[in-house]
Each structure stands twice: as C-alpha cells, then as structure tokens.
Amino acid sequence: MAAAINRRRIAVGCLVICLEIMGNGCNGVQMNEHSGDREKAAALVRSYGRRIGAAVIELDAENDRAFGETGLHYDAARRVLTGRAFIMKLDSDLMKPELVDRAKKVMPELNGPVIVPLFERAAGYFEFDAAKDILFLKKDFPLATTTERQLRDQMVELSAVSAKWVLRWYGWAMQIVYGTARPPGAPLPVTRGNDAQHTEFRR
Numbered sequence: 001m002a003a004a005i006n007r008r009r010i011a012v013g014c015l016v017i018c019l020e021i022m023g024n025g026c027n028g029v030q031m032n033e034h035s036g037d038r039e040k041a042a043a044l045v046r047s048y049g050r051r052i053g054a055a056v057i058e059l060d061a062e063n064d065r066a067f068g069e070t071g072l073h074y075d076a077a078r079r080v081l082t083g084r085a086f087i088m089k090l091d092s093d094l095m096k097p098e099l100v101d102r103a104k105k106v107m108p109e110l111n112g113p114v115i116v117p118l119f120e121r122a123a124g125y126f127e128f129d130a131a132k133d134i135l136f137l138k139k140d141f142p143l144a145t146t147t148e149r150q151l152r153d154q155m156v157e158l159s160a161v162s163a164k165w166v167l168r169w170y171g172w173a174m175q176i177v178y179g180t181a182r183p184p185g186a187p188l189p190v191t192r193g194n195d196a197q198h199t200e201f202r203r
Contacts, residue, residue: 037079037143038076041059042059044148047152049065052067059074063076070084070085070158071083072084078140080140083155083158084127084138085136085137087135087137088134090103100133107135109177110173114183117189118173119173119184120189120190120192124137125138137161164195175201181201182200
C-alpha cells in the first residue's frame with residue numbers, strides 16, 4: 001500500500017513539474033526537436049561558400065552570410081535557408097522622391113497574378129528590403145530535404161535568372177505594372193532561352 005502511495009506521489013510530482021515547464025516541452029523532445037537545424041544550415045552555407053571561392057563562409061550572429069550580390073539566411077522559425085540575389089536599389093540620390101515612393105508602392109505587384117506568369121523567376125519570389133531600399137529575388141530551401149548539390153545548383157540558377165531581371169525584365173515588368181508597356185506575347189513565360197524572341201519592350 002505504501003509503495004502504491006509513493007508511486008502516486010511521484011507521478012503527481014512529475015505532472016506538476018511537467019506543467020510548469022510545458023512552454024519549453026515537458027520531456028525535452030520539443031525543445032530539442034530542431035536543435036540540429038542551424039548546424040545543417042551552417043554546413044550548407046559553408047559548402048556553397050567554398051564552391052564559389054568565398055573568403056568568409058560562416059553564418060554570422062544574425063544567421064546570415066552575404067556573398068557579393070547573393071546571400072543566404074537561416075530562418076529558424078520556418079526551418080528554411082533562404083537564398084537571395086540582388087535585383088536593384090532604389091537610390092534616392094539618383095531618383096526623384098516621388099518616383100521612389102511610386103516604385104515602393106507597386107513592388108508587391110511583382111509577386112502578383114499579372115506579372116508572375118510572364119517572366120522566369122527560378123521558382124523564387126521578390127522581396128523588398130525597406131531598411132536597405134533593395135529588391136531581392138529570393139528562394140527558400142527546406143532544411144529537411146535540401147542537399148549541398150541542390151543548393152549549389154539552384155543558387156547558380158537563381159543568380160543567372162536575377163541577372164536577366166537586372167538587365168531587362170525588372171524594367172519591363174514595372175512598366176507593365178505602371179501601364180506604360182505591353183505585356184510579352186507567346187511563348188510565355190519569358191525565359192533566358194526565348195527572351196530574344198520578345199521585342200515588345202526595349203529600354
């Protein structure tokens with residue numbers, strides 16, 4: 001009987017402790033479930049950095065690493081490594097303030113239903129960094145499934161596609177949004193391979 005009472009007391013005590021630390025996971029599994037994610041992200045970044053010959057290849061304190069006009073960022077909450085490629089900077093010193101404001105307002109349209117089907121984007125999406133006034137083409141790489149080879153190959157593709165956006169498609173897409181240029185005709189989407197066929201827009 002005494003042994004049974006002691007077992008009940010131990011069970012109740014464990015329950016109380018478990019409830020007290022519920023926010024962190026009572027058995028430690030929830031706390032440590034994704035503890036290896038940063039290590040994997042860091043390994044992927046190092047592998048990519050070595051491949052392109054970068055001098056610094058480690059994630060910094062903010063879980064980021066820039067490689068010139070490209071970069072990688074570890075997002076712990078979403079468990080992804082996000083690759084980015086520079087597209088353009090809204091330079092207030094070179095552009096009139098009203099043009100800068102106008103561009104900022106329509107940037108989200110680059111991810112909208114009008115523009116998305118028209119131009120190649122390497123399965124990525126656009127994101128405007130308001131703090132730096134820079135537009136990036138980004139792509140998410142799930143940590144659970146991304147290999148070093150996949151990251152390298154897809155970052156190469158992201159960089160190649162972003163170069164086309166820098167030189168030609170960004171200006172065309174924005175003019176379509178503004179209503180001052182015609183959308184491209186077939187074949188769609190406009191890609192690096194078929195771009196020469198499209199003569200609807202020239203800077």
